[in-house]
Amino acid sequence: MFEDSKSFYKLMEKIMNKKDLSSLKRILIQKETELLNKTDNTSRDVDISSNENVGDEVDVASQNIEKEIYFELAANDKITLSAINDALTKIEKGTYGCCECCNDAIQIKRLTAIPWTRYCIKCQEEAENQKR
Numbered sequence: 001m002f003e004d005s006k007s008f009y010k011l012m013e014k015i016m017n018k019k020d021l022s023s024l025k026r027i028l029i030q031k032e033t034e035l036l037n038k039t040d041n042t043s044r045d046v047d048i049s050s051n052e053n054v055g056d057e058v059d060v061a062s063q064n065i066e067k068e069i070y071f072e073l074a075a076n077d078k079i080t081l082s083a084i085n086d087a088l089t090k091i092e093k094g095t096y097g098c099c100e101c102c103n104d105a106i107q108i109k110r111l112t113a114i115p116w117t118r119y120c121i122k123c124q125e126e127a128e129n130q131k132r
């Protein structure tokens, strides 16, 4: 399962230490929860209070709620959420911290500011320049 973990940490150590990585991971999970709770507190409460006798339908209902949470998120939050998911996957795979565009290491400063960023500052700036 963790065959690649040695080479992974070798690569990661160039950018950050294990402590940095685990604190970044914690921030990612925190942010993910925060985004999911955004809709949680608004629409879900209304749904549940208006339908108290759910009984056997609970499982189905909770599945639907998950879909709805995602659906009700603002577009920006969806983008952030999927970037967070990708970042967490990348941590598992050991490819976290690499720019998706040039495959270079993303600066630790940048990762600390936006842990779910996909690109290094150079590629991000180039992309933004192209938009103008």
Ligand SMILES: [Zn+2]
Pocket (backbone or CB within 6 Å): 099, 100, 101, 102, 103, 104, 119, 120, 121, 122, 123, 124
């Ligand atoms: Zn890059």
